[in-house]
Amino acid sequence: xxxxxxxxxxxxxxxxxxxxxxxxxxxxxxxxxxxxxxxxxxxxxxxxxxxxxxxxxxxxxxxxxxxxxxxxxxxxxxxxxxxxxxxxxxxxxxxxxxxxxxxxxxxxxxxxxxxxxxxxxxxxxxxxxxxxxxxxxxxxxxxxxxxxxxxxxxxxxxxxxxxxxxxxxxxxxxxxxxxxxxxxxxxxxxxxxxxxxxxxxxxxxxxxxxxxxxxxxxxxxxxxxxxxxxxxxxxxxxxxxxxxxxxxxxxxxxxxxxxxxxxxxxxxxxxxxxxxxxxxxxxxxxxxxxxxxxxxxxxxxxxxxxxxxxxxxxxxxxxxxxxxxxxxxxxx
Numbered sequence: 382x383x384x385x386x387x388x389x390x391x392x393x394x395x396x397x398x399x400x401x402x403x404x405x406x407x408x409x410x411x412x413x414x415x416x417x418x419x420x421x422x423x424x425x426x427x428x429x430x431x432x433x434x435x436x437x438x439x440x441x442x443x444x445x446x447x448x449x450x451x452x453x454x455x456x457x458x459x460x461x462x463x464x465x466x467x468x469x470x471x472x473x474x475x476x477x478x479x480x481x482x483x484x485x486x487x488x489x490x491x492x493x494x495x496x497x498x499x500x501x502x503x504x505x506x507x508x509x510x511x512x513x514x515x516x517x518x519x520x521x522x523x524x525x526x527x528x529x530x531x532x533x534x535x536x537x538x539x540x541x542x543x544x545x546x547x548x549x550x551x552x553x554x555x556x557x558x559x560x561x562x563x564x565x566x567x568x569x570x571x572x573x574x575x576x577x578x579x580x581x582x583x584x585x586x587x588x589x590x591x592x593x594x595x596x597x598x599x600x601x602x603x604x605x606x607x608x609x610x611x612x613x614x615x616x617x618x619x620x621x622x623x624x625x626x627x628x629x630x631x632x633x634x635x636x637x638x639x640x641x642x643x644x645x646x647x648x649x650x651x652x653x654x655x656x657x658x659x660x661x662x663x664x665x666x667x668x669x670x671x672x673x674x675x676x677x678x679x680x681x682x683x684x685x686x687x688x689x690x691x692x693x694x695x696x697x698x699x700x701x702x703x704x705x706x707x708x709x710x711x712x713x
Contacts, residue, residue: 420662421452427466427475428457430535430567432591435462435479438505438681445673450665462565463539464488470655471495477658477666481508481539481584482623482649486697490620495655501695502652502663502704503670506686509629510543510646511583511592515573516600516637520580523551523610532564532572532581540565543648544582546621547606550614570595580604584648586683587633596637603629603637605644614646623648651695663703671707 426443429435436459443455458475460466463484469475471488472495489496514520520529526548533548533555534540541563545555555561562581564572566589569581574595583592595601611626628642652670654663671689678685693700693708700708 419450419452420659420665421450422662423454423456424476424662425456425458425474427460427469427478429460429462429466429479430538430565431459432589432594433462433566434508434586434589434681434683435460435466437590438479438586438677438684441677441680441684442670442673445669445676446666449669453662461535461537462541464542465537467499467653468493468537470653471499473655477502477652477654479505479650479652481543482651482697483620484539484542485651485653486620486623487542489697498656499698500654500656500658500701500704501698502654502667502701503687503692504694505650505652505670505692506586506683507627507647507649508539508584509587509627509633510540510547510606510648511585511589511629512547512580512604512606512645513570513573513583513592513601514580514604516602518579518602520604523547523604523606524553525604526551526580527553527558529579530560530562530577532562532569532578534582534584535563535565538565540582540584543584543624543646546614546617547582547610547646549617550610566591570599573601574599586650586681587629588682593634596634601637603634603643603645606646607644611646651698653695653698654701656701658701658703660701660703660706663701664707665703667704667707671711 426439428439439457446453446455463480466478466480467485467488470478520526533544548555562578564581566583570592572578573581608626614624615621624646627647629645631638631640631642674684674687
């Protein structure tokens with residue numbers, strides 16, 4: 382025999398069911414695609430060097446895009462880093478990419494080909510400048526790098542751009558006072574282990590997998606980049622406004638940091654495209670970036686910092702119309 386629900390209980394049950402339906406509808410609105418027919422076609426996404434965060438993020442994002450837009454083919458291109466990425470998108474060699482804000486601003490201020498057509502999609506996460514030496518090195522400050530063999534990143538990389546600025550702020554001429562080498566995160570750690578170089582710069586999200594792997598098997602140390610040096614760095618021009626003083630948390634590379642934070646510089650990363658990118662495709666892609674944060678972040682730790690509240694701040698680039706549509710659709 383079925384039980385009769387009391388009148389008040391029945392009313393509450395109906396109200397509760399209604400709330401549940403609304404909640405499910407909102408959840409579906411957030412998670413489901415923007416229309417019945419996902420965009421199709423092919424796009425080129427420029428990433429970064431092997432073992433770097435850009436490369437891993439690009440691979441994870443491609444997997445998420447395939448879930449939402451199975452008819453969209455995403456081709457990944459390795460690159461030297463931010464400077465090459467900006468140029469590729471600006472000139473049409475790639476459709477989307479990630480680049481550090483200082484590299485974007487440099488390209489725009491130099492008024493290079495296609496600079497005025499660049500548009501922002503989302504602010505993602507911050508890169509941290511990391512200066513690495515063997516633990517027994519006599520290098521304690523950036524100024525101590527004088528006359529050393531220093532890997533400052535590949536040509537056209539973002540790390541080379543910022544490393545040169547940091548060196549100049551410390552009174553070092555990158556072309557005369559050190560032996561500059563073009564190693565990045567793909568080759569720098571192994572060369573440091575072999576003793577082929579004395580130090581190397583890296584700028585990337587925390588932690589960078591390629592560096593974590595080396596830190597577990599080789600005694601290395603991070604050289605601090607203090608607030609006084611950052612103050613001198615800010616005197617080099619407008620682009621340096623994107624650099625801010627921060628600390629690498631002690632949990633970034635536990636075996637290397639041994640419970641200590643490291644003073645350094647952070648700069649934001651931007652997901653970007655061109656003005657002529659399809660608005661509907663860009664809107665879908667923006668949604669995937671935001672809603673896949675946790676899935677990607679479970680593998681790429683820095684991606685956990687992607688935040689809807691700050692994603693719209695893509696300075697120095699104005700938002701692409703497709704990205705703007707998405708952010709307007711989810712505005713409270």
